Amino acid sequence: QVQMVxxxxxxxxxxxxxxxxxxxxxxxxxxxxxxxxxxxxGKEREFVAAISWNYGTTYYADSVKGRFAISRDNAKNTMxxxxxSLKPEDTAAYYCAALFSGSxxxxxxxxxxxxxxxxxxxx
Numbered sequence: 001q002v003q004m005v006x007x008x009x010x011x012x013x014x015x016x017x018x019x020x021x022x023x024x025x026x027x028x029x030x031x032x033x034x035x036x037x038x039x040x041x042g043k044e045r046e047f048v049a050a051i052s053w054n055y056g057t058t059y060y061a062d063s064v065k066g067r068f069a070i071s072r073d074n075a076k077n078t079m080x081x082x083x084x085s086l087k088p089e090d091t092a093a094y095y096c097a098a099l100f101s102g103s104x105x106x107x108x109x110x111x112x113x114x115x116x117x118x119x120x121x122x123x
Contacts, residue, residue, distance in 0.1 A: 002026040002098035002112040009117030012086055020081040022096035033099040034079045038092035050104040059104050086121045093118050
């Protein structure tokens with residue numbers, strides 16, 4: 001089991017930036033892919049980005065490519081999501097999650113979830 005706690009959400013104007021953090025703990029997290037998802041009101045949970053802990057392989061949703069960057073600091077057991085050029089449509093609750101097998105873009109494949117952090121982008 002991997003435990004995760006997100007932080008860094010807030011209110012920002014369109015075009016601005018935020019950096020989300022996900023602090024992970026647990027015996028097996030270093031074998032996991034870690035992902036970011038988001039859920040806007042009235043919408044399904046949506047894949048944003050994912051990264052492997054060992055080689056740093058990254059994956060992005062088309063909607064955030066070139067604007068968001070996922071990274072991790074193994075020494076701090078922390079994953080980050082740098083979000084630049086934010087748009088009002090990026091407004092959502094953002095969640096980090098841990099995956100041990102399955103598709104990195106499918107929320108049903110993930111085994112553990114954080115509690116979420118709210119990102120609101122004003123126009």
